[in-house]
Amino acid sequence: MQRASCISLFRWHPNATPFPLLPAGGPPDRWPLSGEYGFPMVNTPSQLPEESAAVFAILKHKAREIAAHLPEPDFYRDHAGDLALAHRRLDQDPLLCELRAFVIERLDDDFGHGIGHALKVAADAGALCLIEGARAGHSDAHVRRTSLICQAAGLLHDIRRKRPNHAVEGAHYARKALLTFPVDAGEIDAICYAIRNHEAFQRIKAPPTAIAGLMSDCLYDADKFRWGPDNFKDTLWDMVAFFNPSLSDFVARYPGGMQRLDEIKATFRSHTGKKYGPQMIDYGIRIGKELMTVILTEFCHMLE
Ligand SMILES: [Fe+2]
Ligand SMILES: [Fe+2]
Numbered sequence: 001m002q003r004a005s006c007i008s009l010f011r012w013h014p015n016a017t018p019f020p021l022l023p024a025g026g027p028p029d030r031w032p033l034s035g036e037y038g039f040p041m042v043n044t045p046s047q048l049p050e051e052s053a054a055v056f057a058i059l060k061h062k063a064r065e066i067a068a069h070l071p072e073p074d075f076y077r078d079h080a081g082d083l084a085l086a087h088r089r090l091d092q093d094p095l096l097c098e099l100r101a102f103v104i105e106r107l108d109d110d111f112g113h114g115i116g117h118a119l120k121v122a123a124d125a126g127a128l129c130l131i132e133g134a135r136a137g138h139s140d141a142h143v144r145r146t147s148l149i150c151q152a153a154g155l156l157h158d159i160r161r162k163r164p165n166h167a168v169e170g171a172h173y174a175r176k177a178l179l180t181f182p183v184d185a186g187e188i189d190a191i192c193y194a195i196r197n198h199e200a201f202q203r204i205k206a207p208p209t210a211i212a213g214l215m216s217d218c219l220y221d222a223d224k225f226r227w228g229p230d231n232f233k234d235t236l237w238d239m240v241a242f243f244n245p246s247l248s249d250f251v252a253r254y255p256g257g258m259q260r261l262d263e264i265k266a267t268f269r270s271h272t273g274k275k276y277g278p279q280m281i282d283y284g285i286r287i288g289k290e291l292m293t294v295i296l297t298e299f300c301h302m303l304e
Contacts, residue, residue, distance in 0.1 A: 052247055055299055056240050059291060063232040066290045070229065070283050075276035079127055086126030089148060090119060095182055096151055102177065103155045112238030113161045117226060122154030124222035125215075131272045132214055149183065150215040153191040157198050157219060171196035194219040200264055214270075221273025227264050228280030232287040247295070247302045254292060261285050 076083060090096050104115050129150040133143030156177070160169040171192040178188045190212035197204040197216050207213030226235065240250065261281055268277035295303075 051302070052245075055247055055302065056237065056250075059295065060237040062294050063236070063287055063291050066287045067229045067233050067283075070286065073225075073228065073276065073280045073283060075124075075225070075272075075280065078276075079131060079272075082127040082130045083123060085130065086123045086147070086151065089126065090122055090151060093148060095148065096122075096155065099152055099155050099181060103159060107159055108162055110238070111162070111242035112235035113158045114238075116234065118155050118158060120226060120230065121157060121219070121222045122151040124225050125154040125219045126151040128218035128222055128270055128272055129215060132218055132270050135271060136210075136214065146211055146215060149187045149191060150194065150218050152178075152181075152183065153194045153215060153219050154222060156191065157195045157223065167196050167199040167202070190215050198223050200224065200267060217269035217273065221268050221270050221277055224264055224268060224273070224277060225280050227261055228282075228284040229287060231261070231284050232291065247299060251292075251295060251303055254288075258285065258288050261288065 090100065100115075100119075103118060107114055107118060109115055126147045129147035130143055133146050138146070153174075156174045157170060158166065159177075160166045160173050163169045174195055175188060175192050178191065183191070186209070189208055193205075193207055193212045194216040198220050200220075204216070207216060245253075261284055265278040265281045268274045
């Protein structure tokens with residue numbers, strides 16, 4: 001197949017639905033995980049698993065090379081101090097250390113939403129909370145405690161990631177789990193509200209308190225920051241390893257995934273998330289576009 005026809009193949013699927021191959025009523029292991037992430041796939045065995053695995057390994061390397069040439073997103077430069085504090089507390093605060101150990105024991109780590117994802121979300125959510133709490137005029141002590149509790153929500157938010165309605169199930173799970181941790185009832189309510197409302201493209205209920213609303217917005221935005229470069233550096237390849245798609249299937253789903261990335265830009269909720277989130281997503285989209293060019297030029301023969 002010549003390159004031109006490969007490009008045509010790609011363009012035949014500009015509006016691919018998220019799950020075009022989803023079998024109605026299929027067995028549970030063929031169902032996709034709930035459709036939050038950018039590149040949904042079903043667990044369909046590849047026809048050429050070894051060859052596909054080799055190609056995906058190359059593509060992962062290429063994606064990371066492309067990402068390495070992009071500037072650091074402005075959020076990490078402009079708010080380095082808040083992020084440093086959030087990272088330090090993840091390593092040193094007793095509550096977060098205990099919760100982190102709890103999550104590591106219980107979180108599936110094989111499909112892109114494991115402990116690495118949880119730690120990044122917890123760090124960014126904590127920083128966002130520091131910024132947003134200060135903007136709202138809360139006292140330093142109040143802001144710091146709210147940020148810490150938001151980091152706890154970040155650690156726990158995908159604890160039920162492989163379940164349908166994982167946000168709702170995760171909130172139920174967190175409510176029970178947190179009874180053994182040093183957090184009060186109001187803080188548990190806020191954590192559970194934030195976890196319940198962290199999934200994209202879903203309706204959200206009104207927050208029980210203003211502080212729960214602030215925490216929820218920060219958790220959501222930190223989670224969606226991951227749809228930027230992180231999606232192509234890490235998440236996508238962990239999901240590929242889990243779902244084992246053929247390259248053709250991967251390519252067929254690519255336009256739908258890219259479209260979802262574009263759509264997520266308008267959903268950031270906090271002032272700071274709205275300011276910095278779209279840039280991160282745009283960086284992800286740039287990586288995704290360059291990566292597709294690599295696929296169409298170097299692996300065209302596998303798309304016949
Ligand atoms: Fe999630
Ligand atoms: Fe997440």
